Amino acid sequence: MKLIRFALISMVAMFAIASFIGFLLPTNVLVSRAVNINAHRDSIISYVKDIEQWKWWMEGMNSSSVKIFSATSADLNGSSVMITRVTDSTVVSTWISKKGSSQTATIHLISNPSQNITVVQWQFEEKLKWYPWERLGSMMNDKILGPMMETNLNKLKALAEKKHDQ
DSSP states (O other): OHHHHHHHHHHHHHHHHHHHHHHHSOSEEEEEEEEEESSOHHHHHHHHSOGGGGGGTSTTTTSTTEEEEETTEEEETTEEEEEEEEOSSEEEEEEEOTTOOEEEEEEEEEEOTTSSOEEEEEEEEEEOOSOHHHHHHGGGHHHHHHHHHHHHHHHHHHHHHHHHHO
């Protein structure tokens, strides 16, 4: 009986400690990457605002598990993606995972009219619930999303600069 009581008290204490640590972590997680591209903003936006053009620069878009429904809607291996807003310098999309968690991805194109360089900044933002395992797990978002974002931004850079040079 003492062993069961000790195990129960230990589990409650561990949950309380994990919850306390989780409450110290932020409720919004932001992962951001940027790249300088030697091309005008207008030549880059066409690759970013149309999901059908993502296959040219985003890894995994040529997979058989990707179903593109329109220029603004797709299913990427069970995750639903919808472009919700497009301006001349920003593309906002909502990504909903198989489990129902939502992330907002924003791609900003920042350029100076006097120069032919565009900074493409891509960020994923996720709003977390109070669950300690969600908040503790979110510490890995940068390690998971960051390298993928860097790879894809470098592919976009190579594609836009190649098109610009022609």
